[in-house]
Amino acid sequence: MGARWCLGPSPKSLDDATVEVVRQLFLDQTGERYAEASVKTLPIPEWGGNLVLLDDNNMIRGLMWANKFSTSRVRIVAFAIDSDYKGKGFGAQAWDFLVEAARHDGHSEIQLEVRGDNEFAIDFYRKRGLEIISKLEGYYKSGIGYVMRGNI
Numbered sequence: 743m744g745a746r747w748c749l750g751p752s753p754k755s756l757d758d759a760t761v762e763v764v765r766q767l768f769l770d771q772t773g774e775r776y777a778e779a780s781v782k783t784l785p786i787p788e789w790g791g792n793l794v795l796l797d798d799n800n801m802i803r804g805l806m807w808a809n810k811f812s813t814s815r816v817r818i819v820a821f822a823i824d825s826d827y828k829g830k831g832f833g834a835q836a837w838d839f840l841v842e843a844a845r846h847d848g849h850s851e852i853q854l855e856v857r858g859d860n861e862f863a864i865d866f867y868r869k870r871g872l873e874i875i876s877k878l879e880g881y882y883k884s885g886i887g888y889v890m891r892g893n894i
Contacts, residue, residue: 790843818854858886
């Protein structure tokens with residue numbers, strides 16, 4: 743099962759079929775339902791921190807969407823990988839691509855929000871130097887969330 747990370751288009755330029763694939767990926771991986779308009783208005787520019795994981799048939803199997811939050815900080819807006827592609831190193835690859843792009847653009851920190859019950863993701867981010875800096879009540883429908891941040 744082959745797949746590769748590629749630079750992604752801005753969400754506002756996605757066609758309806760691709761938006762539906764992204765919405766289903768979010769639902770499957772996070773339990774969160776996003777409206778089509780919500781996906782299309784995510785503030786993701788075209789840059790090295792905007793990645794899509796494409797399979798051999800060029801179908802989206804994952805995405806890493808980040809924006810330049812401030813002069814020093816990048817914020818991961820969405821990071822999801824299809825269950826069939828988890829545990830195969832694709833998450834680590836996306837992370838490495840994001841860190842490289844962020845450093846290239848002069849950023850020194852990464853921040854994100856994560857569901858409090860997503861222990862796999864929290865562990866993944868901790869291994870990469872991020873720590874929980876605050877708790878988020880009401881951010882996720884399924885319960886609490888955390889803001890994580892760290893240097894790169």
